[in-house]
Amino acid sequence: MSNRTTTVRAGRRARPVRRRPLWQRLGPLPWLAPAVLLILAVVVWPAAEMVRTSLRRIDTSGTDHGPAGLVKYHKLFDDPRLPAVLTWTAVWTVVVVGLTMLVSLAMAQLFNQDFPGRKVTRWALIAPWAASVLMTAIGFRWMLDQVSGVLNRLLLDLGLIDHARAFTGDAGHAKPWLVFVAVFVSLPFTTYTLLAGLQTVPAEVYEAANVDGASRWQTYRKVTLPLLRPAFLVALVVNLINVFNSFPVIWGMTQGGPNADTATTTVFMYMLRGYDVAESAAMSVVNFAVVIVMVLLFLKVSRWNEEEN
Amino acid sequence: MNPRFLLLSAVGVAGALALSACGSGSGSSADGTTTIRFVAADYGSNGQHPTQAYWQGVISAFEQQNPKIKVNLQVINWNDLDTQVKTMVQNGNQPDVLQTGGYADFAKNGLLYAAQDVLSGPTAIDFIPSMARTGEQDGTQYGIPFVSSARMFLINNALFRKAGLDPAKPPRTWDDVTAAATALKKAGVEIPLGVPLGKEEAQGESFIWMLENHGGYQDANGHYAINSQANVDTFTQLKSWVDAGLTEQSPAAVNRTDLTKDFASGKVGMLNGFPGQLADLKDMDVTWSAMPGKDTAGKTTLGVGDWVMAFKKGGHKDQIRAFLDFAYSKDNTVRFAKEYNLLPVTQSALTALQADPDEKALQPFLQVLPTARFYPLSDPTWPAVSAQIKTQIGSALTDPRKTLDALQQAAQQAGQ
Numbered sequence: 001m002s003n004r005t006t007t008v009r010a011g012r013r014a015r016p017v018r019r020r021p022l023w024q025r026l027g028p029l030p031w032l033a034p035a036v037l038l039i040l041a042v043v044v045w046p047a048a049e050m051v052r053t054s055l056r057r058i059d060t061s062g063t064d065h066g067p068a069g070l071v072k073y074h075k076l077f078d079d080p081r082l083p084a085v086l087t088w089t090a091v092w093t094v095v096v097v098g099l100t101m102l103v104s105l106a107m108a109q110l111f112n113q114d115f116p117g118r119k120v121t122r123w124a125l126i127a128p129w130a131a132s133v134l135m136t137a138i139g140f141r142w143m144l145d146q147v148s149g150v151l152n153r154l155l156l157d158l159g160l161i162d163h164a165r166a167f168t169g170d171a172g173h174a175k176p177w178l179v180f181v182a183v184f185v186s187l188p189f190t191t192y193t194l195l196a197g198l199q200t201v202p203a204e205v206y207e208a209a210n211v212d213g214a215s216r217w218q219t220y221r222k223v224t225l226p227l228l229r230p231a232f233l234v235a236l237v238v239n240l241i242n243v244f245n246s247f248p249v250i251w252g253m254t255q256g257g258p259n260a261d262t263a264t265t266t267v268f269m270y271m272l273r274g275y276d277v278a279e280s281a282a283m284s285v286v287n288f289a290v291v292i293v294m295v296l297l298f299l300k301v302s303r304w305n306e307e308e309n
Numbered sequence: 310m311n312p313r314f315l316l317l318s319a320v321g322v323a324g325a326l327a328l329s330a331c332g333s334g335s336g337s338s339a340d341g342t343t344t345i346r347f348v349a350a351d352y353g354s355n356g357q358h359p360t361q362a363y364w365q366g367v368i369s370a371f372e373q374q375n376p377k378i379k380v381n382l383q384v385i386n387w388n389d390l391d392t393q394v395k396t397m398v399q400n401g402n403q404p405d406v407l408q409t410g411g412y413a414d415f416a417k418n419g420l421l422y423a424a425q426d427v428l429s430g431p432t433a434i435d436f437i438p439s440m441a442r443t444g445e446q447d448g449t450q451y452g453i454p455f456v457s458s459a460r461m462f463l464i465n466n467a468l469f470r471k472a473g474l475d476p477a478k479p480p481r482t483w484d485d486v487t488a489a490a491t492a493l494k495k496a497g498v499e500i501p502l503g504v505p506l507g508k509e510e511a512q513g514e515s516f517i518w519m520l521e522n523h524g525g526y527q528d529a530n531g532h533y534a535i536n537s538q539a540n541v542d543t544f545t546q547l548k549s550w551v552d553a554g555l556t557e558q559s560p561a562a563v564n565r566t567d568l569t570k571d572f573a574s575g576k577v578g579m580l581n582g583f584p585g586q587l588a589d590l591k592d593m594d595v596t597w598s599a600m601p602g603k604d605t606a607g608k609t610t611l612g613v614g615d616w617v618m619a620f621k622k623g624g625h626k627d628q629i630r631a632f633l634d635f636a637y638s639k640d641n642t643v644r645f646a647k648e649y650n651l652l653p654v655t656q657s658a659l660t661a662l663q664a665d666p667d668e669k670a671l672q673p674f675l676q677v678l679p680t681a682r683f684y685p686l687s688d689p690t691w692p693a694v695s696a697q698i699k700t701q702i703g704s705a706l707t708d709p710r711k712t713l714d715a716l717q718q719a720a721q722q723a724g725q
Contacts, residue, residue, distance in 0.1 A: 060391075060692040061414035062398035075722070080715060146558055147499060147571050164499070169559020257508060258561030259704045275696035275723075277395070 047288065054281035062277075072282040081260045081268075088175075089244070089264040096179055096243045100186040101236060107187065108194035129188035137252025140181050144168050144253075171261035174254050178262060182249045186242070190235045197231025198224070237298050241291060265290070343628050344379040345405040348394065350615065351386045352649045360384050363645065371635045378628045391692075403620040405629055412444065412452035412618045417689035420620055424450040427619040427629045432637050435655040439679065443614060446687040452616040453633070454654035456646065459674050459681045460517055460611045462601060463582030465575065466594040472496035472578075479598035480579070481606040483521075483546055490555035493578040503572060503580030504547060504556045506703040507564035512684070512695045514565070515702050517581050517611045518543050520682055521602040526694075526720075527685045533694070533720040536713040544709035546603075551706050561703025584650045584674050597673045612681025614654065652678055690723040697723075 057068040076082065111122055128136060143150050144167035152164040168174040201224060209219045225232075247266050250256055256263030256271055263271060265287050272280035347368075353359040361384045368380045383404070385393055390409055397403050403420065415421050424444065425433060433441075436454055444452030466476035472492040480486045486502065493501035505514055519525050524539030534540075550556050557563050571577050573589040582597065600607035619629045635641075642658040645651070647667075652674055653659050662668050663675055685691050697719050705712035 058399070059414055059418070059689070060395070060696075061418055061420070062395035063414070063418040063420070064399070147567075147576055164558075166558035166562065169562040174562075254562065255508065257700065257703070258559065259701050261704075271700060273392075274700070275693040 050281050050284050050288070054278055054285050056278050058277045060275060068278060072276070072278045075276075076272075076279050076282045076286070081263075085260055085263055085265060085268045088262070092179070092182075092246075092264050093240060093244045096182045096186065096246075097236065097239045099179070099183045100190050100239055100243075101232075103183065104187055104190035104194050104235070107191045108198055111191065111195050112198045125188050125191060127188075128185050132248075133185050134248040134252050136185055137181060137249045140177070141168060141253045144177060168254050170258060174262050178250055178253060181253065182243060182246060185249065186239055190239060193231050193235040193238075194228065197228045200231075201227045233302055237295075240294060240298070244291065244294065245287075342377050342379055343625060344381050345623065345625050345628050345632060346381045346383070347406045347408075347632070348383045348385060348390075348397075348404040349408040350390050350410070351384050352651070363648065367636055367641055371632060374635070375631055378631060380632060401622070403622050405623045405625050406617065406619050406632065408455055408615065408617045410615055411686060411692050412616045413446060413687050413689040414692055415618060415620070416446045416451035416687075420622070421451045422619040422621055422626060422629070424453050426626055427633055428453065428637075429630060429634050432634050435637070435657055437654055437656060437659065437679075440614060440654045443683050443686055444616065446689075452618060452686065455615045455617045456649075456651040457612055457614040457654050457678065457681075458583055458585070458652055459613075459678050460513070460581050460583050460600070461597045461673060461677060462579065462599065463572070463586070464579045464596040464598065465572065465577065466596055467575070468493060468496070468498050468578045469596075472498065476594075476596045479596055480601045481599075482601055483603050486579075486601050487550070487555070490550065490578065491553075494555055498578045499576045500557045500568075500571060501555045501578040502550060503563075503568045503577040504550070504560040505563050505565040505568040505580070506560040506706065507562055507567075508699040508703070509564035509566060511700075511702050512698040513611055513613065514581060515544075515698065515705075516684065517600060518547060520609055520611065521600050521607040522546075523603075525682070526698075527688070531685065531688065533717060535698075535720055536710070536717040540713055541709050543603075544705040544713065548706050548709060560706055584652065584671060587650045587670050599677070609680050609682050610677050612678060612683050614683060614686070616686075690720070693723045694720045 054072055055068060055070070057065040057071070059065060107125070111118065111125070142148065144152075146152065146164050146166040146169065149164075149167070151167065152161075155161045156164065166173070167177055205223055205227070206219065209223050214222065244264075245266050246264070247270070250262060250264060250267045251270070254262045256267040260268055260271060265283060269280050269283040269287060272283055347364070349360060349364055351360045353361075361382070364382050364384065368382055372379060387410075394403075394407060394409060398415070398420070407415075412421065424441075440454040440457060441450060444450045444454060446452075462479060464476055464479050469476040469489070472489075472495065474489055474492055480489050490501035505511070516526065519540050522539050522543045524534075524537055524543055526533060526535055528534040528537070547560075551560055557568070568577065568580065569582070569586050569589070572580060572582075573586070573593065575593075581600070600610050602608070617633065619626075619633070637655065639655070639657040639661060642653055642655050643661050643665075646653045646658060646662060647665075650671065652671070653662055659675065659678075662671060684695065688694075694716075698716060701712060701716055701719075
């Protein structure tokens, strides 16, 4: 079907184009060129360079010892830590994005109500967004510290624990806190996006639902949620990519450690860079592929939804 | 996009090109002056005693004596130094002189001048022989020692007395350590024994404990032996201390800098210390002693050294020699060691510091320095292996055998 469309379009366009001289056909180029050059320079070239690096043999001094073929990919996939890193990356993305969306839906609903002090609370919500994520992460890292952390002090003074805990010391304890902080910093953006979506829902629709005798839950499910879909999808895809690529939260709190126990693929890539640039580039390529697959999947799913409606 | 934007971006690109051209300020100019590029590590902490100021002083004095040579200085902090130097080498833009933590991979790739090419006779023979030997790779010296440091066991006397222990009798064996740590824990000390196996300095902390059980990273033939029985036993012992709650809760996540701060605030009973702590501990009652060994007090300790090396690329051998001879004069080396509480690498500075009444605190370290053992610094795979040890060896506290086996395998694969 798409083939036919192009032929038709090309056929329709062909006549006027033939009459115009070449220099006129190139007319739009000066206007397009900066954007094209920009994309070539900041997207295509680094990506090509990344793939090239992953196929070289580069030692710790930075000296290039020639082509390595797929050796670095084999080395990467042989790393016993990789399966755990991949699993944790998937869990991390799903859990953080899921929780963020859920909590944000509720918070957007709250902030859409009229209540005294709404303005102030809306402003307050921006705070985690305005603060640098790395700063927030380092702040939490020290609040959770075993020796000087304020949380240990609080729990000790309240008599809830009998000795100080290292909340970020091992994966089991650290992971829930990492998720908590990641959700905390993702909430403002998501809530505001959903809030903007809620405000576009016209009041008449609710009136109609009311007249038809829909319950509150029915109204929310059958009216609010479908109308909120565009905003919801935007928030979802931005969060998915952001959280998947998230670096500062994990790096600021555990640096992916101990070992690579709390590292996602992005953090793991950074850890590899310390001793093997090429293997790190191979990890980047894998990461890049995953993001592209995620985007394609998302496009497919969102279009499928549209067709259904 | 409008033409004005185009113009602006063109100006931007041209500016960036001009800036990057300035960045590599090395070479000779028309009036016969030669500029050499010098990249050094930053030893200053908390913004005090910036290393930039030290080198600036040395350089302006040097340039006054040698009007034909200019030195272009760049001081980079330790966290970024390796990456930045790596990038310089990758881009073929290496400095003429580099001062950093290791030299082996540069030497292996034939990027460096031999030390004898860039040091005059009197400077070359002044180095402490064991130090100079550590700078050798395949019989030629490439690494020029810059400063050194050594580790000693450090005890908080007040906490020891509180636990009913005598700080004048520090633990000599691992059994003594167990007994002392148990007593400290009973007395309510938060961290009886500090074991910082976080990635900042895990390769050093591990090596010390390995050495006290006659283990190490390599065997006598220079082959990696990370998973030797001695090393597995060492980590089994460390694990038993961790499991008994005698250390901080998760040593694999604790970095040395943080733990030494906890020590300075009186929360740690004992740990492996280094002279850099002296400034923080000036008003504290502490004991420095020999490392406790598995069965007897340790006869050796970990020595670490930082290195100067000269790159061939710029071809400025004579200018580099002039600068290094000046930088290694006794006044300069003594001043640097005193400023940053580091140990000297030259005989003349060692003698001067031993005779210096102001440097009493440094004396125990100067004494153990000749017995110190170093990392396998001349092995070109060591930088990569060391980086992996830093992040992974903390896991050996959970499963010694498995972690050490994995590291041994990684070490054997390194450099392939």
